[in-house]
Amino acid sequence: MMQRITAVNAKEEIAKLKNEQCAEDDVFFQAMEEVLLSLLPLFKSDEVYAKNAKNAIIQRLITPNRVIKFQVSWLNDKNEIQVNTGYRVQFNNALGPYKGGLRFHPSVNEGILKFLGFEQILKNALTGLPIGGAKGGSDFDPKGKSDFEVMKFCAAFMKELHNYIGPRIDVPAGDIGVGAREIGYLFGQYKSITSAFEGVLTGKPHFFGGSLMRPEATGYGVVYFTRKMLELETKEDECIKGKICTVSGAGNVALHVIEKLQHLGATPVSCTDSSGTLYDKRGVDLELLKELKLNKRVSLKEYTKVHADAEFTPVADYPEEGHAVWEIPCDIAFPCATQNELTVVDAKKLIKNGCMCVAEGANMPSTSEASSIILKSDMYYAPAKAANAGGVAVSGFEMSQNAAMQKWTFEKVDAKLKETMENICINVSETAKEYGVEGNYVDGANIAGFKRVADAMIAEGI
């Protein structure tokens, strides 16, 4: 049993816990430590939370309610049996049914899913919607697999997962390696097993219950949040127009960040994938990127066959610690690939090159040391759990549409997304001000999200 964690002993207790855990949990501790340090001003100033040792709120918040781990055996196209591991981390359901994505990537392990599930609790709370926090996935690698293999894997994964989910229990969605194709196969298998056509997954293709705009939601949401934050901080309108932007990733989030930036008159000049970094200084050709990454699922290197003057830096050719994409001069940097992709070296390069803002599309893309450097610099900083909440917010809208047997228009969802992102931004900014850390959106987001979850946990008892 761990010691009760209070404002006074938080740092030592975390360090003790860290020593007892395996390396897989490093990212989970990174996420947890950031949140707990952010909460110190709250513990100091607010009686209810300062006394929360009695309620054991922190211990209950950092311990998943349930971790489900299962075998996924499936047949590849050569009729050979393949074995993967599946997981669902049901972290906290104080505010509503467990909610969060599924990640299919060879790097997936329990520690990564605990970090993602933990972040999801506070992110979902920030949306103001009645949804709890969860994450799941598998070490299955969709890369190089045929459509049939992906379908067979999804069916085998759902054969076990269906036991633990339901529209009022736990509603998974997509994340890295899981898009509309995978959600469609997962949904089909759930329906076959249970005979229920119900809103058990979000991010479904729109012609059978998916919300319009769910594919665009995370990326568009990141840009709406960033625009609002810059408006609040600089008191200028049209803060995005004319800006040179670097973006990492070339998947769902990155491509829709690029799309919205182009709508607003900015020039996104880069993207990255697991093979390397693409830099097109005239502005990226989004139609071509979508064709290469969403339809053909090939390396970004192919882009240079059409645009010979664009530069492609393969991962292996970039010897330094850090990432080639953050060396490109820009006004705003949008890390949208994966966790810890922006290091201290990268943060320093951004500062040196005059970057004014880092806006996080991926979950925890900056290392904790990079985050500290960004916070201490003059750059504006939109942290992931607030800035990328648009995806799960539209997932929440999909749950509402499914429950009411309705289909909202693209324009309605877009308007609600914009309103939600702006409200999150204002709430985070005002919370930071209230707790004496004005302009620190990291602390503001952690405190605002935590308060909503903690209030519900205290009111619900144990």
Ligand code: NDP
């Ligand atoms: P996708 O699978 O659609 O795209 C991920 C992209 O990032 C791909 O281009 C991939 O390269 C690249 N990438 C992933 N992992 C690595 C790695 N270890 N090294 C280098 N490149 C990598 O995922 P999403 O766009 O959905 O997710 C991106 C990030 O956004 C993740 O952190 C996710 O948790 C977060 N997020 C996603 C939401 C959503 O709604 N989808 C919502 C909120 C956050 P390649 O093409 O070579 O595979």
Ligand code: 2IT
């Ligand atoms: O990290 C995230 O917020 C997601 N992957 C989306 C989760 C969801 O339930 O839509």
